[in-house]
Amino acid sequence: MTLSVEIDSKMVEITVWTRGVQLAKEARDVATLLAVAGSSEGKYTQSFDNYVDLPDRIGVACKSYARISPEPIQTVYEYENGHHDVIVLVEETMIKGHPYLQDAKQDCVVVVNSARDPEALLKWFEPKESLPLVKALACIDANSFGAGVMLTFDGTEGASDDTKIGAGVGAAVAGAAAKASGCVTLESLLAAADNKKAVQQGWDQVKVLPFCDGKPFCETPSDPQELGWR
Amino acid sequence: MPKKSYPEVPFAAIVPCPTVENDKMVTGNWRSLRPVVDMEACTSCKTCWLMCPDASVNFDEAEGISFNLKYCKGCGICSSVCPVEAIRRVPELDFTD
Numbered sequence: 462m463t464l465s466v467e468i469d470s471k472m473v474e475i476t477v478w479t480r481g482v483q484l485a486k487e488a489r490d491v492a493t494l495l496a497v498a499g500s501s502e503g504k505y506t507q508s509f510d511n512y513v514d515l516p517d518r519i520g521v522a523c524k525s526y527a528r529i530s531p532e533p534i535q536t537v538y539e540y541e542n543g544h545h546d547v548i549v550l551v552e553e554t555m556i557k558g559h560p561y562l563q564d565a566k567q568d569c570v571v572v573v574n575s576a577r578d579p580e581a582l583l584k585w586f587e588p589k590e591s592l593p594l595v596k597a598l599a600c601i602d603a604n605s606f607g608a609g610v611m612l613t614f615d616g617t618e619g620a621s622d623d624t625k626i627g628a629g630v631g632a633a634v635a636g637a638a639a640k641a642s643g644c645v646t647l648e649s650l651l652a653a654a655d656n657k658k659a660v661q662q663g664w665d666q667v668k669v670l671p672f673c674d675g676k677p678f679c680e681t682p683s684d685p686q687e688l689g690w691r
Numbered sequence: 692m693p694k695k696s697y698p699e700v701p702f703a704a705i706v707p708c709p710t711v712e713n714d715k716m717v718t719g720n721w722r723s724l725r726p727v728v729d730m731e732a733c734t735s736c737k738t739c740w741l742m743c744p745d746a747s748v749n750f751d752e753a754e755g756i757s758f759n760l761k762y763c764k765g766c767g768i769c770s771s772v773c774p775v776e777a778i779r780r781v782p783e784l785d786f787t788d
Binding site: 480518519520521522552553554555556557558559575577581582584585 | 719765783787
């Protein structure tokens with residue numbers, strides 16, 4: 462029996478990859494900021510860490526997720542994002558060695574926290590077969606904007622978040638992700654974050670490299686691509 | 692002599708240390724900074740080899756110190772215990788592999 466109804470067809474799934482313990486807070490910040498901004502715009506949102514990842518090991522790859530949809534979200538029992546629209550890498554070295562493009566949707570956007578240019582990161586893309594799915598690659602040097610809350614062991618288990626939301630690196634990365642993908646507006650993100658200056662800097666200084674059919678440097682103008690609502 | 696029914700082991704059960712790697716838990720991609728040794732400064736004291744918590748430093752009499760990049764987690768212990776500071780930590784993306 463085939464389902465004739467699509468579940469959550471308009472949902473935007475954001476997956477934030479980070480390294481455990483020290484940077485887990487930043488990933489959670491990015492996901493939470495984007496979800497809170499989305500819900501202040503009147504959309505339905507979810508955001509959560511990945512419980513499957515065993516994130517309490519320093520340096521291990523772990524993920525946080527956010528889902529934003531204009532309709533009520535029906536996927537509540539899935540603890541991982543099935544198909545990614547926006548993939549955010551909070552640490553630049555994660556671009557090699559991790560399957561972040563696996564199960565990515567067509568026209569996904571990859572945002573990396575890196576001081577390097579997007580062109581320099583192209584050779585690291587993995588897996589290469591999924592490259593045609595990528596619509597844009599964005600880079601933002603967030604580490605220089607918010608040294609804030611690194612090295613906090615805040616609630617990886619989800620107990621409590623004593624440090625503020627969006628007080629560090631995560632704020633700038635969320636600003637960059639919002640600009641590169643167009644999933645939330647700048648105003649709602651500024652209202653949600655604690656370090657508004659970092660969000661603004663992330664929004665302004667992100668370098669977006671649009672792709673056409675898996676090849677970079679296409680002829681479109683350098684305005685950021687909007688994901689739009691499907 | 693009757694055939695022995697137990698397997699023979701060397702005296703005091705001294706056998707070579709097993710050198711197998713655990714393919715199911717490859718931790719090389721946990722690393723953000725890669726250790727690089729300056730062979731001119733290295734004195735082959737093997738302190739890094741001793742202190743590595745993952746046994747990811749290889750020591751060869753002829754070739755000196757090298758790192759098992761499949762498993763090195765980039766913790767930096769080798770770099771901080773080296774008495775001559777011959778090991779430096781370089782961002783992973785500076786390499787091309």
